[in-house]
Amino acid sequence: MTEPSGAAPAKTPPSQGVPGPSPRALDRWPQWVGWAAAGWSAAYGTVGVYWAAGGGGFPFGSANDPHAAGQSLLAHVGQASAAPVIAVLGLLSAALAVVMVARGARHAGSPVLAGTGWLAAVVLTLVVPDGRLLIAAAHVPIVLIGAPFDWPPGVSVASQLPWPVVNQVILVTGGLLWAAATLVHQRRGRSACESCGRSERTGTWASAQCAARWGRWAAYLAVAVPLVYATTRFAWALGIPLGVTRDLLREQSADSPDIWLAGAFMATLAVGGAVLTLGLVQRWGEVYPRWIPGLRGRAVRPRTAILPAALVTVFVLSSGLSGLRALVLGDLPPGAVGEDWGTAGPGLLWPLWGVALGASTFAYHLRRRGRCPHCGRL
Numbered sequence: 001m002t003e004p005s006g007a008a009p010a011k012t013p014p015s016q017g018v019p020g021p022s023p024r025a026l027d028r029w030p031q032w033v034g035w036a037a038a039g040w041s042a043a044y045g046t047v048g049v050y051w052a053a054g055g056g057g058f059p060f061g062s063a064n065d066p067h068a069a070g071q072s073l074l075a076h077v078g079q080a081s082a083a084p085v086i087a088v089l090g091l092l093s094a095a096l097a098v099v100m101v102a103r104g105a106r107h108a109g110s111p112v113l114a115g116t117g118w119l120a121a122v123v124l125t126l127v128v129p130d131g132r133l134l135i136a137a138a139h140v141p142i143v144l145i146g147a148p149f150d151w152p153p154g155v156s157v158a159s160q161l162p163w164p165v166v167n168q169v170i171l172v173t174g175g176l177l178w179a180a181a182t183l184v185h186q187r188r189g190r191s192a193c194e195s196c197g198r199s200e201r202t203g204t205w206a207s208a209q210c211a212a213r214w215g216r217w218a219a220y221l222a223v224a225v226p227l228v229y230a231t232t233r234f235a236w237a238l239g240i241p242l243g244v245t246r247d248l249l250r251e252q253s254a255d256s257p258d259i260w261l262a263g264a265f266m267a268t269l270a271v272g273g274a275v276l277t278l279g280l281v282q283r284w285g286e287v288y289p290r291w292i293p294g295l296r297g298r299a300v301r302p303r304t305a306i307l308p309a310a311l312v313t314v315f316v317l318s319s320g321l322s323g324l325r326a327l328v329l330g331d332l333p334p335g336a337v338g339e340d341w342g343t344a345g346p347g348l349l350w351p352l353w354g355v356a357l358g359a360s361t362f363a364y365h366l367r368r369r370g371r372c373p374h375c376g377r378l
Contacts, residue, residue: 045089047086051083061077073128073322073325133315138266142269226353233267243343
């Protein structure tokens with residue numbers, strides 16, 4: 001028996017014979033992500049108690065993080081004052097997450113809980129982390145590729161991932177868990193599918209056709225911004241003082257002869273990222289092209305594109321906000337807002353890059369998601 005034309009597919013409980021959700025843990029994320037956010041918060045709060053008692057490994061403040069000055073929002077905090085705050089906030093957040101997880105309660109979809117959850121997500125993913133997270137993500141591949149050739153000399157993966165930066169990775173992980181848990185909480189409150197977010201009131205902007213239109217413009221913007229950065233670094237590698245004085249270019253070359261080669265490598269990564277971004281709106285982003293052995297002609301799994309793009313979005317946004325914060329606080333290097341604008345100027349565009357990349361990634365998700373196996377909506 002077929003459904004009448006135009007009728008919304010009904011959500012039938014699995015107990016009535018309709019196949020239920022996939023047994024894979026990732027597909028069942030709405031069921032466990034709230035508990036994961038609670039567990040993460042409880043664990044970090046417990047570590048905060050340890051730090052408050054004088055334990056070692058406190059990752060904030062210039063006394064514990066020598067490179068925090070001019071980078072971290074928490075560069076001037078001390079362990080004695082900040083650790084108790086971390087402990088209290090962590091343990092309270094764990095309790096809040098448990099409340100959010102409760103199914104069928106009156107507080108489902110509460111604006112207060114949702115607002116608090118989103119605040120935690122934004123602070124953990126975008127505010128506390130700084131530009132070193134993106135730098136590490138770019139430098140680690142360079143170090144791994146150059147390791148057999150001992151290049152860059154004296155640089156290791158461990159040097160690019162000191163404990164304060166690893167702690168930022170932990171914070172971003174917690175922020176993403178909080179974002180997902182809050183999203184489920186809001187969907188539950190408006191009686192939408194907890195897995196895909198669709199309901200009878202879903203707007204046309206989220207349709208595959210509309211997403212294809214606005215996602216294309218977002219993708220083109222996300223391609224353009226990193227090319228500005230790449231152009232300056234390629235120019236410096238060729239000895240062209242684009243955005244810097246010739247004296248600065250000469251001084252940096254004398255102090256560190258390999259610096260422009262490393263910059264060109266990072267520019268290459270930026271161009272590669274821009275090309276991959278085009279895949280969010282091109283056919284080859286949905287079906288592997290013929291020149292890829294072993295994968296040619298196969299469909300690209302949406303997660304293969306969405307998860308890396310979403311993670312890069314977070315890194316770019318946190319780095320961009322860090323740069324804007326340095327601009328406001330006057331922590332940029334001398335000349336960075338003048339004749340040496342190329343040293344920091346492209347980075348000030350990164351919040352725009354992050355927003356555009358996030359929007360194009362979300363549009364790709366809307367186009368590729370298909371029929372939801374949980375609620376049956378298309």
